[in-house]
Amino acid sequence: MTDAAAHVVILGAGHAGGTCAALLRQYGHAGPITMVGEEPIPPYQRPPLSKAWLKGEADADSLALKPLEFYAEQKIDFRPNTTAVKLDRAARTVGLSDGSSVTYDVLVLATGARPIALPIPGADLEGVMFLRTAADAEQLKATVGPGKRLAVVGGGYIGLEVAASGRALGADVVVLEKEERLLARVANPTLSAFFKAYHEAHGVGFELGCSVTGFEGRDGKVTGVRLADGRVVDCDAVVVGVGAHPNQEIAQAAGLECARGVVVDLEARTSDPAIFAIGDVTYRPMPLYDRMFRPESVPSALEQAKQAACAITGRPAPPPEVPWNWSDQYDIKLQIAGLPFDADEVVVRGDPATAKFAVFHLKGDRLQSVEAINAPPEFMMGKQLIGARKPVDKARLADPSVSMKEVAA
Amino acid sequence: MAKITYIEHDGTEHVVDVKTGLSVMEGAVKNNIPGIDADCGGACACATCHVYVDPTWLANTGEKSAMEESMLDFAEGVEDNSRLSCQIKVSDELDGLVVRMPESQH
Numbered sequence: 423m424t425d426a427a428a429h430v431v432i433l434g435a436g437h438a439g440g441t442c443a444a445l446l447r448q449y450g451h452a453g454p455i456t457m458v459g460e461e462p463i464p465p466y467q468r469p470p471l472s473k474a475w476l477k478g479e480a481d482a483d484s485l486a487l488k489p490l491e492f493y494a495e496q497k498i499d500f501r502p503n504t505t506a507v508k509l510d511r512a513a514r515t516v517g518l519s520d521g522s523s524v525t526y527d528v529l530v531l532a533t534g535a536r537p538i539a540l541p542i543p544g545a546d547l548e549g550v551m552f553l554r555t556a557a558d559a560e561q562l563k564a565t566v567g568p569g570k571r572l573a574v575v576g577g578g579y580i581g582l583e584v585a586a587s588g589r590a591l592g593a594d595v596v597v598l599e600k601e602e603r604l605l606a607r608v609a610n611p612t613l614s615a616f617f618k619a620y621h622e623a624h625g626v627g628f629e630l631g632c633s634v635t636g637f638e639g640r641d642g643k644v645t646g647v648r649l650a651d652g653r654v655v656d657c658d659a660v661v662v663g664v665g666a667h668p669n670q671e672i673a674q675a676a677g678l679e680c681a682r683g684v685v686v687d688l689e690a691r692t693s694d695p696a697i698f699a700i701g702d703v704t705y706r707p708m709p710l711y712d713r714m715f716r717p718e719s720v721p722s723a724l725e726q727a728k729q730a731a732c733a734i735t736g737r738p739a740p741p742p743e744v745p746w747n748w749s750d751q752y753d754i755k756l757q758i759a760g761l762p763f764d765a766d767e768v769v770v771r772g773d774p775a776t777a778k779f780a781v782f783h784l785k786g787d788r789l790q791s792v793e794a795i796n797a798p799p800e801f802m803m804g805k806q807l808i809g810a811r812k813p814v815d816k817a818r819l820a821d822p823s824v825s826m827k828e829v830a831a
Numbered sequence: 832m833a834k835i836t837y838i839e840h841d842g843t844e845h846v847v848d849v850k851t852g853l854s855v856m857e858g859a860v861k862n863n864i865p866g867i868d869a870d871c872g873g874a875c876a877c878a879t880c881h882v883y884v885d886p887t888w889l890a891n892t893g894e895k896s897a898m899e900e901s902m903l904d905f906a907e908g909v910e911d912n913s914r915l916s917c918q919i920k921v922s923d924e925l926d927g928l929v930v931r932m933p934e935s936q937h
Contacts, residue, residue, distance in 0.1 A: 748876040802905030
Protein backbone atom coordinates (compact mmCIF):
# COMPACT_ATOMS: atom_id res chain seq x y z
CA MET A 423 0.00 0.00 0.00
CA THR A 424 1.08 3.50 -0.84
CA ASP A 425 1.48 6.31 1.68
CA ALA A 426 -1.90 8.05 2.04
CA ALA A 427 -0.25 11.40 1.28
CA ALA A 428 1.45 10.11 -1.89
CA HIS A 429 1.18 12.18 -5.05
CA VAL A 430 -0.43 10.07 -7.78
CA VAL A 431 0.21 11.36 -11.30
CA ILE A 432 -1.98 9.92 -14.07
CA LEU A 433 -0.76 10.40 -17.63
CA GLY A 434 -3.79 10.21 -19.90
CA ALA A 435 -7.35 11.38 -19.31
CA GLY A 436 -9.36 8.81 -21.22
CA HIS A 437 -11.72 6.17 -19.90
CA ALA A 438 -8.92 4.43 -17.94
CA GLY A 439 -7.25 7.52 -16.49
CA GLY A 440 -10.49 9.28 -15.56
CA THR A 441 -11.92 6.18 -13.91
CA CYS A 442 -8.72 5.55 -11.97
CA ALA A 443 -8.71 9.12 -10.60
CA ALA A 444 -12.35 8.84 -9.51
CA LEU A 445 -11.84 5.40 -7.93
CA LEU A 446 -8.77 6.60 -6.00
CA ARG A 447 -10.97 9.22 -4.32
CA GLN A 448 -13.83 6.73 -3.87
CA TYR A 449 -11.40 4.33 -2.17
CA GLY A 450 -10.19 7.08 0.17
CA HIS A 451 -6.85 8.17 -1.29
CA ALA A 452 -6.21 11.52 0.41
CA GLY A 453 -2.99 12.64 -1.29
CA PRO A 454 -2.75 14.89 -4.33
CA ILE A 455 -3.82 13.54 -7.73
CA THR A 456 -2.67 15.10 -11.01
CA MET A 457 -4.26 13.97 -14.27
CA VAL A 458 -2.62 15.03 -17.53
CA GLY A 459 -4.74 14.88 -20.70
CA GLU A 460 -3.90 15.55 -24.34
CA GLU A 461 -7.44 16.58 -25.25
CA PRO A 462 -9.11 19.89 -24.30
CA ILE A 463 -11.97 18.23 -22.38
CA PRO A 464 -12.15 16.03 -19.28
CA PRO A 465 -12.53 12.23 -19.63
CA TYR A 466 -15.50 11.05 -21.64
CA GLN A 467 -16.96 7.85 -23.05
CA ARG A 468 -15.61 6.93 -26.46
CA PRO A 469 -18.02 4.09 -27.40
CA PRO A 470 -20.95 6.44 -28.24
CA LEU A 471 -18.76 8.40 -30.69
CA SER A 472 -19.43 5.82 -33.40
CA LYS A 473 -23.05 5.25 -32.35
CA ALA A 474 -25.48 7.42 -30.32
CA TRP A 475 -23.31 10.56 -30.44
CA LEU A 476 -22.66 10.34 -34.16
CA LYS A 477 -26.39 9.96 -34.78
CA GLY A 478 -27.12 13.01 -32.59
CA GLU A 479 -28.77 10.99 -29.81
CA ALA A 480 -26.26 12.00 -27.11
CA ASP A 481 -24.68 15.36 -26.20
CA ALA A 482 -21.31 16.37 -24.74
CA ASP A 483 -22.70 16.44 -21.18
CA SER A 484 -23.91 12.88 -21.40
CA LEU A 485 -20.56 11.73 -22.86
CA ALA A 486 -18.55 13.18 -19.95
CA LEU A 487 -17.56 10.60 -17.34
CA LYS A 488 -17.94 13.28 -14.65
CA PRO A 489 -18.96 16.94 -14.80
CA LEU A 490 -16.02 19.37 -15.12
CA GLU A 491 -16.48 20.72 -11.56
CA PHE A 492 -16.00 17.18 -10.21
CA TYR A 493 -12.24 17.42 -10.65
CA ALA A 494 -11.91 20.65 -8.64
CA GLU A 495 -14.32 19.41 -5.97
CA GLN A 496 -12.34 16.18 -5.59
CA LYS A 497 -8.99 18.02 -5.65
CA ILE A 498 -7.91 16.30 -8.83
CA ASP A 499 -5.55 18.65 -10.69
CA PHE A 500 -6.73 18.07 -14.27
CA ARG A 501 -4.37 19.52 -16.89
CA PRO A 502 -5.98 19.51 -20.35
CA ASN A 503 -4.15 20.09 -23.66
CA THR A 504 -0.97 18.63 -22.16
CA THR A 505 1.15 15.58 -22.91
CA ALA A 506 4.08 13.96 -21.17
CA VAL A 507 7.32 14.26 -23.11
CA LYS A 508 9.88 12.67 -20.78
CA LEU A 509 9.85 10.23 -17.89
CA ASP A 510 12.79 10.25 -15.46
CA ARG A 511 12.29 7.21 -13.22
CA ALA A 512 15.33 7.89 -11.02
CA ALA A 513 14.11 11.39 -10.14
CA ARG A 514 10.43 10.35 -10.33
CA THR A 515 9.59 13.31 -12.51
CA VAL A 516 7.61 13.69 -15.71
CA GLY A 517 8.40 16.51 -18.13
CA LEU A 518 5.26 17.96 -19.74
CA SER A 519 4.63 19.56 -23.12
CA ASP A 520 4.03 22.99 -21.53
CA GLY A 521 7.60 23.02 -20.25
CA SER A 522 6.70 22.28 -16.64
CA SER A 523 7.39 19.05 -14.79
CA VAL A 524 5.64 17.08 -12.05
CA THR A 525 7.16 14.83 -9.40
CA TYR A 526 5.29 11.65 -8.51
CA ASP A 527 5.29 9.05 -5.78
CA VAL A 528 3.08 6.80 -7.91
CA LEU A 529 2.71 7.12 -11.68
CA VAL A 530 -0.17 5.69 -13.72
CA LEU A 531 0.36 5.44 -17.47
CA ALA A 532 -3.03 5.67 -19.18
CA THR A 533 -1.85 7.05 -22.49
CA GLY A 534 -4.11 4.85 -24.62
CA ALA A 535 -3.63 4.01 -28.26
CA ARG A 536 -3.73 5.96 -31.52
CA PRO A 537 -5.31 4.95 -34.81
CA ILE A 538 -2.95 3.34 -37.30
CA ALA A 539 -2.46 5.65 -40.29
CA LEU A 540 -2.15 4.18 -43.78
CA PRO A 541 1.25 5.08 -45.28
CA ILE A 542 -0.21 5.75 -48.74
CA PRO A 543 -0.49 8.80 -51.01
CA GLY A 544 -3.29 11.20 -50.15
CA ALA A 545 -3.61 10.12 -46.51
CA ASP A 546 -3.29 13.79 -45.48
CA LEU A 547 -6.15 15.02 -47.69
CA GLU A 548 -9.00 16.83 -45.96
CA GLY A 549 -11.85 14.40 -45.39
CA VAL A 550 -9.63 11.40 -44.63
CA MET A 551 -10.51 10.84 -40.99
CA PHE A 552 -10.08 8.56 -38.02
CA LEU A 553 -12.48 8.00 -35.20
CA ARG A 554 -10.81 8.06 -31.81
CA THR A 555 -11.59 11.39 -30.16
CA ALA A 556 -14.61 13.64 -29.70
CA ALA A 557 -12.94 16.09 -32.12
CA ASP A 558 -12.70 13.30 -34.74
CA ALA A 559 -16.37 12.50 -34.22
CA GLU A 560 -17.31 16.18 -34.50
CA GLN A 561 -15.53 16.41 -37.85
CA LEU A 562 -17.14 13.21 -39.11
CA LYS A 563 -20.61 14.33 -38.03
CA ALA A 564 -20.15 17.64 -39.88
CA THR A 565 -19.14 15.80 -43.06
CA VAL A 566 -21.61 12.92 -43.27
CA GLY A 567 -25.25 13.38 -44.18
CA PRO A 568 -27.90 12.81 -46.87
CA GLY A 569 -26.45 12.69 -50.37
CA LYS A 570 -22.88 12.27 -49.10
CA ARG A 571 -20.82 9.23 -49.92
CA LEU A 572 -18.71 7.75 -47.13
CA ALA A 573 -15.95 5.21 -47.70
CA VAL A 574 -14.93 3.19 -44.65
CA VAL A 575 -11.50 1.58 -44.82
CA GLY A 576 -11.49 -1.45 -42.52
CA GLY A 577 -14.35 -3.83 -41.77
CA GLY A 578 -13.77 -4.13 -38.02
CA TYR A 579 -16.12 -3.03 -35.25
CA ILE A 580 -15.34 0.69 -35.57
CA GLY A 581 -15.80 0.54 -39.34
CA LEU A 582 -19.09 -1.32 -39.11
CA GLU A 583 -20.48 0.94 -36.39
CA VAL A 584 -19.57 4.00 -38.46
CA ALA A 585 -21.21 2.38 -41.50
CA ALA A 586 -24.43 1.80 -39.56
CA SER A 587 -24.44 5.36 -38.17
CA GLY A 588 -23.60 6.74 -41.64
CA ARG A 589 -26.66 5.00 -43.06
CA ALA A 590 -28.79 6.34 -40.19
CA LEU A 591 -27.60 9.85 -41.16
CA GLY A 592 -28.65 9.24 -44.76
CA ALA A 593 -25.22 8.84 -46.35
CA ASP A 594 -24.24 6.27 -48.96
CA VAL A 595 -21.68 3.95 -47.40
CA VAL A 596 -19.15 1.54 -48.83
CA VAL A 597 -16.82 -0.56 -46.65
CA LEU A 598 -13.41 -1.56 -48.03
CA GLU A 599 -11.75 -4.52 -46.31
CA LYS A 600 -8.46 -6.23 -47.16
CA GLU A 601 -9.45 -9.64 -45.77
CA GLU A 602 -11.94 -11.91 -47.49
CA ARG A 603 -14.41 -11.47 -44.65
CA LEU A 604 -15.47 -8.76 -42.18
CA LEU A 605 -14.24 -8.81 -38.55
CA ALA A 606 -11.60 -11.34 -39.67
CA ARG A 607 -9.32 -10.61 -36.72
CA VAL A 608 -11.95 -10.48 -34.01
CA ALA A 609 -14.97 -12.67 -34.79
CA ASN A 610 -16.15 -16.04 -36.00
CA PRO A 611 -17.01 -16.46 -39.75
CA THR A 612 -20.69 -17.02 -38.84
CA LEU A 613 -20.74 -13.49 -37.40
CA SER A 614 -18.83 -12.08 -40.37
CA ALA A 615 -21.46 -13.45 -42.76
CA PHE A 616 -24.32 -12.31 -40.55
CA PHE A 617 -23.06 -8.72 -40.29
CA LYS A 618 -22.33 -8.51 -44.00
CA ALA A 619 -25.85 -9.58 -44.90
CA TYR A 620 -27.40 -7.30 -42.28
CA HIS A 621 -25.45 -4.27 -43.49
CA GLU A 622 -26.24 -5.07 -47.13
CA ALA A 623 -29.94 -5.20 -46.26
CA HIS A 624 -29.46 -1.65 -44.88
CA GLY A 625 -27.85 -0.46 -48.10
CA VAL A 626 -24.13 -0.66 -47.26
CA GLY A 627 -21.83 -1.74 -50.09
CA PHE A 628 -18.76 -3.92 -49.57
CA GLU A 629 -15.47 -4.53 -51.32
CA LEU A 630 -13.77 -7.48 -49.63
CA GLY A 631 -10.24 -8.74 -50.31
CA CYS A 632 -9.30 -5.34 -51.71
CA SER A 633 -6.15 -3.39 -51.15
CA VAL A 634 -6.32 0.39 -50.75
CA THR A 635 -3.31 2.00 -52.42
CA GLY A 636 -4.08 5.71 -52.20
CA PHE A 637 -6.60 8.52 -51.84
CA GLU A 638 -7.55 10.76 -54.75
CA GLY A 639 -8.28 14.43 -54.14
CA ARG A 640 -9.14 17.78 -55.64
CA ASP A 641 -8.20 21.15 -54.08
CA GLY A 642 -6.80 19.31 -51.08
CA LYS A 643 -10.05 17.45 -50.40
CA VAL A 644 -10.58 13.72 -50.79
CA THR A 645 -12.71 12.58 -53.72
CA GLY A 646 -11.99 8.89 -53.94
CA VAL A 647 -10.17 5.79 -52.72
CA ARG A 648 -7.82 4.08 -55.16
CA LEU A 649 -7.70 0.26 -55.08
CA ALA A 650 -4.82 -2.00 -56.16
CA ASP A 651 -6.80 -3.22 -59.20
CA GLY A 652 -6.91 0.36 -60.50
CA ARG A 653 -10.51 1.16 -59.65
CA VAL A 654 -11.34 4.37 -57.80
CA VAL A 655 -14.23 4.37 -55.32
CA ASP A 656 -15.76 7.87 -55.34
CA CYS A 657 -16.46 9.44 -51.97
CA ASP A 658 -16.84 12.72 -50.06
CA ALA A 659 -15.29 11.41 -46.87
CA VAL A 660 -13.20 8.49 -45.63
CA VAL A 661 -12.97 6.91 -42.20
CA VAL A 662 -9.91 4.76 -41.66
CA GLY A 663 -10.45 2.09 -38.99
CA VAL A 664 -7.63 -0.42 -39.33
CA GLY A 665 -6.47 -0.82 -35.74
CA ALA A 666 -4.49 1.10 -33.15
CA HIS A 667 -0.92 1.43 -31.81
CA PRO A 668 -0.25 1.69 -28.07
CA ASN A 669 1.15 5.08 -27.00
CA GLN A 670 4.06 3.48 -25.19
CA GLU A 671 7.03 5.49 -26.47
CA ILE A 672 7.59 7.38 -23.21
CA ALA A 673 7.58 4.08 -21.26
CA GLN A 674 9.96 2.48 -23.74
CA ALA A 675 12.35 5.42 -23.60
CA ALA A 676 12.36 5.17 -19.79
CA GLY A 677 13.31 1.50 -19.97
CA LEU A 678 10.03 -0.03 -18.78
CA GLU A 679 9.39 -3.54 -20.08
CA CYS A 680 7.26 -3.27 -23.24
CA ALA A 681 6.01 -5.77 -25.80
CA ARG A 682 2.78 -5.25 -27.73
CA GLY A 683 2.12 -2.58 -25.12
CA VAL A 684 3.48 -1.73 -21.69
CA VAL A 685 3.82 -5.03 -19.83
CA VAL A 686 1.87 -5.14 -16.56
CA ASP A 687 0.92 -7.74 -13.94
CA LEU A 688 -2.47 -8.60 -12.44
CA GLU A 689 -2.29 -5.46 -10.27
CA ALA A 690 -1.62 -3.34 -13.39
CA ARG A 691 1.92 -2.73 -12.14
CA THR A 692 4.75 -2.29 -14.68
CA SER A 693 8.33 -3.53 -14.29
CA ASP A 694 8.88 -0.43 -12.06
CA PRO A 695 6.93 -0.92 -8.78
CA ALA A 696 6.19 2.83 -8.57
CA ILE A 697 4.56 2.83 -12.02
CA PHE A 698 1.22 1.34 -13.06
CA ALA A 699 -0.19 1.17 -16.57
CA ILE A 700 -3.86 0.76 -17.48
CA GLY A 701 -6.10 0.65 -20.56
CA ASP A 702 -5.28 0.39 -24.24
CA VAL A 703 -1.56 1.06 -23.75
CA THR A 704 -1.04 -2.17 -21.79
CA TYR A 705 -0.09 -5.73 -22.64
CA ARG A 706 -1.70 -7.56 -19.75
CA PRO A 707 -2.23 -11.02 -18.30
CA MET A 708 -5.71 -12.47 -18.85
CA PRO A 709 -6.45 -14.46 -15.67
CA LEU A 710 -8.68 -17.19 -17.12
CA TYR A 711 -6.59 -17.73 -20.24
CA ASP A 712 -3.04 -17.96 -18.92
CA ARG A 713 -1.63 -15.61 -21.52
CA MET A 714 -0.81 -11.99 -22.25
CA PHE A 715 -3.08 -9.88 -24.46
CA ARG A 716 -3.93 -6.27 -25.38
CA PRO A 717 -7.73 -6.26 -25.26
CA GLU A 718 -8.35 -2.61 -26.35
CA SER A 719 -11.75 -2.44 -24.73
CA VAL A 720 -13.57 -0.20 -22.26
CA PRO A 721 -14.36 -3.05 -19.84
CA SER A 722 -10.66 -3.98 -19.75
CA ALA A 723 -9.68 -0.34 -19.13
CA LEU A 724 -12.19 -0.11 -16.27
CA GLU A 725 -10.96 -3.38 -14.78
CA GLN A 726 -7.35 -2.21 -14.80
CA ALA A 727 -8.33 1.20 -13.38
CA LYS A 728 -9.87 -0.76 -10.51
CA GLN A 729 -6.79 -3.02 -10.15
CA ALA A 730 -4.45 -0.03 -9.95
CA ALA A 731 -6.70 1.96 -7.58
CA CYS A 732 -7.00 -1.10 -5.30
CA ALA A 733 -3.23 -1.68 -5.27
CA ILE A 734 -2.50 2.01 -4.60
CA THR A 735 -4.99 2.26 -1.71
CA GLY A 736 -4.24 -1.15 -0.21
CA ARG A 737 -7.59 -2.73 -1.03
CA PRO A 738 -7.84 -6.42 -1.97
CA ALA A 739 -7.54 -6.92 -5.72
CA PRO A 740 -10.81 -7.34 -7.64
CA PRO A 741 -11.70 -10.98 -8.46
CA PRO A 742 -10.40 -12.37 -11.80
CA GLU A 743 -12.59 -10.93 -14.52
CA VAL A 744 -14.23 -12.51 -17.54
CA PRO A 745 -13.31 -10.12 -20.38
CA TRP A 746 -16.26 -8.81 -22.34
CA ASN A 747 -17.23 -6.24 -24.91
CA TRP A 748 -20.17 -5.12 -26.97
CA SER A 749 -21.14 -3.47 -30.25
CA ASP A 750 -24.37 -1.78 -31.37
CA GLN A 751 -25.25 -1.64 -35.07
CA TYR A 752 -28.78 -0.75 -36.24
CA ASP A 753 -31.05 -2.74 -33.88
CA ILE A 754 -28.39 -5.39 -33.36
CA LYS A 755 -26.76 -5.77 -29.98
CA LEU A 756 -23.62 -7.90 -30.05
CA GLN A 757 -22.27 -8.94 -26.66
CA ILE A 758 -19.04 -10.91 -26.39
CA ALA A 759 -17.78 -12.65 -23.26
CA GLY A 760 -14.41 -14.34 -22.94
CA LEU A 761 -11.69 -14.77 -25.56
CA PRO A 762 -11.72 -17.54 -28.18
CA PHE A 763 -8.10 -18.63 -27.47
CA ASP A 764 -7.29 -22.32 -27.84
CA ALA A 765 -10.89 -23.22 -28.72
CA ASP A 766 -11.22 -26.53 -30.58
CA GLU A 767 -14.95 -26.51 -31.26
CA VAL A 768 -17.62 -24.00 -32.23
CA VAL A 769 -21.30 -24.45 -31.31
CA VAL A 770 -23.94 -22.22 -32.90
CA ARG A 771 -27.14 -21.86 -30.88
CA GLY A 772 -30.14 -20.45 -32.74
CA ASP A 773 -30.58 -19.45 -36.37
CA PRO A 774 -28.58 -16.47 -37.72
CA ALA A 775 -31.46 -15.80 -40.16
CA THR A 776 -33.59 -14.74 -37.17
CA ALA A 777 -30.95 -12.17 -36.02
CA LYS A 778 -31.00 -13.83 -32.61
CA PHE A 779 -28.27 -16.42 -32.05
CA ALA A 780 -25.02 -17.12 -30.28
CA VAL A 781 -21.69 -18.63 -31.25
CA PHE A 782 -19.93 -20.54 -28.45
CA HIS A 783 -16.23 -21.40 -28.53
CA LEU A 784 -15.20 -24.44 -26.50
CA LYS A 785 -11.94 -26.03 -25.48
CA GLY A 786 -12.87 -29.60 -24.66
CA ASP A 787 -16.03 -29.24 -22.57
CA ARG A 788 -15.10 -25.80 -21.18
CA LEU A 789 -16.49 -22.59 -22.58
CA GLN A 790 -13.81 -20.10 -23.71
CA SER A 791 -16.02 -17.42 -25.21
CA VAL A 792 -19.46 -16.54 -26.55
CA GLU A 793 -20.52 -14.08 -29.23
CA ALA A 794 -24.20 -13.29 -28.65
CA ILE A 795 -26.39 -11.49 -31.19
CA ASN A 796 -29.55 -10.06 -29.59
CA ALA A 797 -29.22 -12.91 -27.10
CA PRO A 798 -28.71 -11.60 -23.52
CA PRO A 799 -29.36 -14.98 -21.82
CA GLU A 800 -26.59 -16.60 -23.87
CA PHE A 801 -24.24 -13.71 -23.06
CA MET A 802 -25.05 -13.48 -19.34
CA MET A 803 -25.06 -17.24 -18.69
CA GLY A 804 -22.09 -17.79 -20.99
CA LYS A 805 -20.09 -15.17 -19.07
CA GLN A 806 -20.87 -16.93 -15.80
CA LEU A 807 -19.98 -20.37 -17.23
CA ILE A 808 -16.64 -19.05 -18.54
CA GLY A 809 -15.80 -17.62 -15.11
CA ALA A 810 -16.86 -20.81 -13.29
CA ARG A 811 -14.80 -23.08 -15.60
CA LYS A 812 -17.75 -25.48 -15.51
CA PRO A 813 -18.04 -28.36 -18.04
CA VAL A 814 -20.82 -27.77 -20.58
CA ASP A 815 -23.02 -30.33 -22.38
CA LYS A 816 -22.57 -29.39 -26.05
CA ALA A 817 -25.79 -31.05 -27.29
CA ARG A 818 -27.87 -29.10 -24.78
CA LEU A 819 -25.97 -25.91 -25.52
CA ALA A 820 -26.75 -26.27 -29.24
CA ASP A 821 -30.47 -26.80 -28.56
CA PRO A 822 -32.35 -23.48 -28.15
CA SER A 823 -35.33 -25.35 -26.64
CA VAL A 824 -33.15 -26.05 -23.59
CA SER A 825 -32.99 -22.77 -21.64
CA MET A 826 -29.59 -21.31 -20.75
CA LYS A 827 -30.43 -21.77 -17.06
CA GLU A 828 -30.92 -25.50 -17.72
CA VAL A 829 -27.72 -25.65 -19.77
CA ALA A 830 -25.83 -24.17 -16.82
CA ALA A 831 -27.57 -26.27 -14.15
CA MET B 832 -34.63 17.89 -11.58
CA ALA B 833 -35.24 15.20 -8.98
CA LYS B 834 -33.77 14.54 -5.56
CA ILE B 835 -32.64 10.92 -5.51
CA THR B 836 -31.44 8.92 -2.52
CA TYR B 837 -28.91 6.21 -3.32
CA ILE B 838 -28.28 3.77 -0.46
CA GLU B 839 -25.13 1.66 -0.57
CA HIS B 840 -25.24 -1.97 0.53
CA ASP B 841 -23.65 -1.00 3.87
CA GLY B 842 -26.40 1.56 4.49
CA THR B 843 -24.46 4.72 3.53
CA GLU B 844 -26.92 7.22 2.03
CA HIS B 845 -26.18 9.69 -0.76
CA VAL B 846 -28.82 12.32 -1.57
CA VAL B 847 -28.19 14.20 -4.82
CA ASP B 848 -30.09 16.35 -7.31
CA VAL B 849 -30.21 14.70 -10.75
CA LYS B 850 -31.10 16.61 -13.91
CA THR B 851 -34.17 15.65 -15.89
CA GLY B 852 -33.23 13.55 -18.92
CA LEU B 853 -30.28 11.81 -17.28
CA SER B 854 -30.67 8.22 -16.17
CA VAL B 855 -30.67 7.13 -12.53
CA MET B 856 -27.35 5.39 -13.33
CA GLU B 857 -25.82 8.65 -14.65
CA GLY B 858 -26.97 10.45 -11.49
CA ALA B 859 -24.86 8.03 -9.42
CA VAL B 860 -21.83 7.87 -11.71
CA LYS B 861 -21.54 11.62 -12.28
CA ASN B 862 -21.64 12.13 -8.50
CA ASN B 863 -19.03 9.39 -7.92
CA ILE B 864 -21.42 7.37 -5.74
CA PRO B 865 -19.96 3.89 -5.10
CA GLY B 866 -21.96 0.74 -5.85
CA ILE B 867 -23.01 1.33 -9.46
CA ASP B 868 -20.30 0.32 -11.94
CA ALA B 869 -22.12 0.91 -15.26
CA ASP B 870 -19.31 -0.55 -17.35
CA CYS B 871 -21.11 -0.05 -20.68
CA GLY B 872 -22.10 3.55 -19.93
CA GLY B 873 -25.82 2.96 -20.37
CA ALA B 874 -26.05 0.73 -23.44
CA CYS B 875 -27.99 -1.97 -21.53
CA ALA B 876 -25.15 -4.37 -22.33
CA CYS B 877 -23.64 -5.33 -18.97
CA ALA B 878 -26.10 -5.34 -16.03
CA THR B 879 -23.57 -3.65 -13.70
CA CYS B 880 -25.95 -0.82 -12.73
CA HIS B 881 -28.44 -3.07 -10.93
CA VAL B 882 -30.50 -1.34 -8.21
CA TYR B 883 -33.48 -2.16 -5.99
CA VAL B 884 -36.14 0.49 -6.41
CA ASP B 885 -38.02 1.36 -3.22
CA PRO B 886 -41.33 -0.50 -3.70
CA THR B 887 -43.40 2.67 -3.26
CA TRP B 888 -41.62 4.14 -6.30
CA LEU B 889 -41.64 1.11 -8.56
CA ALA B 890 -44.70 2.07 -10.59
CA ASN B 891 -43.24 5.53 -11.35
CA THR B 892 -40.06 4.18 -12.91
CA GLY B 893 -41.79 2.86 -16.02
CA GLU B 894 -41.82 -0.46 -17.85
CA LYS B 895 -38.81 -2.66 -18.43
CA SER B 896 -37.82 -3.31 -22.04
CA ALA B 897 -37.44 -6.90 -23.21
CA MET B 898 -33.65 -6.39 -23.26
CA GLU B 899 -33.54 -5.13 -19.67
CA GLU B 900 -35.86 -7.92 -18.51
CA SER B 901 -33.66 -10.47 -20.18
CA MET B 902 -30.40 -9.07 -18.76
CA LEU B 903 -31.86 -8.85 -15.24
CA ASP B 904 -33.10 -12.42 -15.42
CA PHE B 905 -29.46 -13.54 -15.28
CA ALA B 906 -28.01 -10.97 -12.87
CA GLU B 907 -27.12 -11.91 -9.28
CA GLY B 908 -29.49 -11.26 -6.37
CA VAL B 909 -32.44 -10.15 -8.49
CA GLU B 910 -35.70 -9.27 -6.69
CA ASP B 911 -39.14 -8.14 -7.87
CA ASN B 912 -38.05 -4.51 -7.50
CA SER B 913 -34.76 -4.92 -9.42
CA ARG B 914 -34.03 -2.53 -12.28
CA LEU B 915 -31.08 -1.58 -14.42
CA SER B 916 -30.63 2.05 -13.38
CA CYS B 917 -29.37 3.07 -16.85
CA GLN B 918 -32.87 2.35 -18.15
CA ILE B 919 -34.72 4.66 -15.72
CA LYS B 920 -34.97 8.22 -17.06
CA VAL B 921 -35.09 10.97 -14.46
CA SER B 922 -38.05 13.36 -14.51
CA ASP B 923 -39.80 15.66 -12.02
CA GLU B 924 -42.11 12.76 -11.18
CA LEU B 925 -39.16 10.90 -9.67
CA ASP B 926 -38.40 13.66 -7.12
CA GLY B 927 -37.80 11.77 -3.87
CA LEU B 928 -36.88 8.43 -5.49
CA VAL B 929 -35.03 5.96 -3.28
CA VAL B 930 -32.86 3.16 -4.72
CA ARG B 931 -30.65 0.63 -2.94
CA MET B 932 -27.51 -0.96 -4.36
CA PRO B 933 -26.73 -4.70 -4.29
CA GLU B 934 -23.64 -6.06 -2.51
CA SER B 935 -21.73 -6.27 -5.81
CA GLN B 936 -22.28 -5.72 -9.53
CA HIS B 937 -21.51 -8.86 -11.50
